[in-house]
Amino acid sequence: MFSVGTQTEMCTQQTSTPLASPVQSDEESVVMEEPYDVSWMPEEEMTIDTSTEEPVPESHPDSNAPDKFIVCLSQLMSLFAICPTCCEDTQGKIVKQEGTFVKIQQVCAACGFQRFWQNQTMLHRNMPVCNLLLSGAIHFTGCMATQTFRILKLFxxxxxxVDTFFRHQRLYTIPTIVHAWQxxxxxxxxxxNEMSGGLILYGDCRSDSPGRCAKYGTYSLIEDRINKVLDIxxxxxxxxPSSSWCELEGLKRSIRFLNEKRMHVSALITDRNRQVAKWVREELCPNGTSHFFDIWHIGKSLGKALDAAAKDRECEDLKLWRPAVINHLYWTAASTPNGDADVMEAKWKSxxxxxxxxxxxxxxxFPCCAHPPLEEEARNKEWLEPGSTxxxxLEGVAMRQALVKDIRQLSPQHQTFSLEAFHSLILHFAPKHTGFSFLxxxxxxxxxxxxxxxNGSREVARTSDGELCYGV
Structure with missing residues (x-):
């Protein structure tokens, strides 16, 4: 990777007239008098400055601009094959190579011309700017360092x-990310704080690996009204004590952080984690926080129970009723916007x-069903015989005491789909098949x-006719 080159030093033979350049022939050369040039005196012997020390150029203010190109070494060295002063053949030599940085020395034996050229500017401590930019590009985009360097090596x-990347990550990119997040x-x-009312939060924990032996647990809170991650x-x-306790500990830390900011939680929507439910009931509910359960998590558990029951040979008809039972669960909460627990329980038991x-x-x-009379042509499945197996x-699955108790806490208006989308996004930046350090x-x-x-609050794309576009 090479950027626009910079010449760091040029030393030429000191004379009163310039030497012929490639664009001037001997016949067309012009003698230029420089009466104010006092760099050479007639009585002094002409010398050639062969110093190899070059000044460190200043950092370019726009180092991250899209002005970098891939150049093959043979093509690069061909630029140093001719002396720019006397047009004699010269040979460039790489005197330093550090990652993406390269410094080339060109010396002309005929006229004594000498210069150093480097492909990028330097930062503090003589760090090549593109080396740090490459580390930042890998880290900030969520790419895996080992995979990226394997691609570059194959190319x-x-x-x-890799060691340089992790050093840059520790010293530069991680502090930058933390500062940006703050x-x-x-x-x-x-x-x-400029909005009225308390916080309406979605909360859930994500493990860094499948199974029950996770190393990390990530607890995230998303505010419903602005659809943004508030704390992580x-x-x-x-x-x-174990990885299953990470969810409760993460919630405690988040609530402690919100209390320090003097922010009140009006509603908290989570899954059915029993540790979290008990702690919220004892610590947050007395302070005016309403705790609701997400419908999707309960519906997922209910669907698994129905699938297990339908495996019985005499209960195969239960497969036909599975979608209707799940839809009834969603209708139970959606048709009760005030969240009345008694009404939702009665609707579910119906x-x-x-x-x-x-x-x-x-x-x-809830004395009767809310639907109109169902005619034969309006039905697509047979009724179940009362008292049949x-x-x-189905009654045993639907009337479980724990399930009925959880249905009384169904969230009627707010669901955690945004939080699930955020957890899916984390897989790009921190996939579960890769281990990471804590930082x-x-x-x-x-x-x-x-x-x-x-990107969470961007407007939905529309067609040329103004209709919303959806990706399925």
């Missing part, structure tokens, strides 16, 4: 080493009667959070 491109987080908090906590499993063609119920808050099996993982989580905040 035959001079690059920095500014981003302060901006989000400032926007929320990285918990190492060695800090808690599914047991409905599938048996019984549409009158014993509950005073499949009806009893390496933390920096990549912050990159994912800033990426999500920057």
């Amino acid at each position: 035959g491109l001079q690059s920095i080493s 500014n981003e987080q302060e901006g989000v908090i400032r926007d929320l 906590q990285l918990v190492q499993s060695s800090e808690v 599914i047991v009667n409905h599938i048996q063609d019984i549409h009158q119920h014993d509950s005073p808050v 499949v009806a009893v099996k 390496g993982m933390y920096s990549r989580l912050l990159l994912a959070a800033m990426h999500f905040n920057h």
Whole structure:
């Protein structure tokens, strides 16, 4: 990788007239008098400055501009094959190569011309600017360093080493990411303080590896009204009794951070983690926080239970009712915008009667089904026989005490789909098949959070007719 070259030193034979240049023939050369040139005196002997020390050029203010090209070595060295002063043949020599940096010395034996050329400017401590830019580009885009350097090696491109990348990461890119996230987080908090009402937060934990032996647990909070990541906590499993405790510890740290900022949580939507539910009930609910469960997580668990029950030979008809039961779960919450727990419980229990063609119920808050009379042509599946094996099996799944208790806390208006999308985005910056150090993982989580905040509220693309575009 080479950028626009810079000449760091040129030493020529000191004479009162310039030597012939490549654009001037001997016949067309012009004698130029320089009466104010006092660099040479007639009584002094002519000497050639052969000093190899060159001044360090100043850093270019726009080093990250798209002005870099890939140049083959043979083509680069051909630029130093002719002396620019006397047009004699010369030979360039690489005197220093450090990652993407290269310095070439050109010496003319005929006229004594000498110069040094380097392909990029230097930063403090004589660090080549493109070396640091390459490390930053790899880290900031979420690429894997070893894969990137393997590609560059296969391509035959001079690059920095993996050790240099990790040194740049430790000294430069990680502090830059943390500083940028602090500014981003302060901006989000400032926007929320200007809004009325308490926070409406989605919270969930993500493990860094599949299974129950995760090294890290990442707890994230997204504010519903602005759809931005408000806080993110990285918990190492060695800090808690086991990796399953990372979720509760991450939530505690996030709430502690919000309390320090004097921010009140009005509603918290999470999955059905029992540790989190107990802690929120004891610590946050007395302070006015409403705790709801996300419907998608409950529906996912319910679907697995129905699939397991449908494996029985006598319960194969349960497969036909599975989508309807899941839809009824969503309808139970969506049709109760005030979140009345008794009404949602009654609506959910009505599914047991409905599938048996019984549409009158014993509950005073929901005495009958809300749908109009169903004609034969409006139905696509048979009713279950009352008392049949499949009806009893479905009733056993739907009326489980733990499930009914969780349905009373269904979130009627807010769901955690944005949080799930954010967790999918983290896979780009920190895939689960790769292990990271604590700071390496933390920096990549912050990159994912800033990426999500920057793009999460963009307008949906529209067609030429003004209709919304959706990718399925």
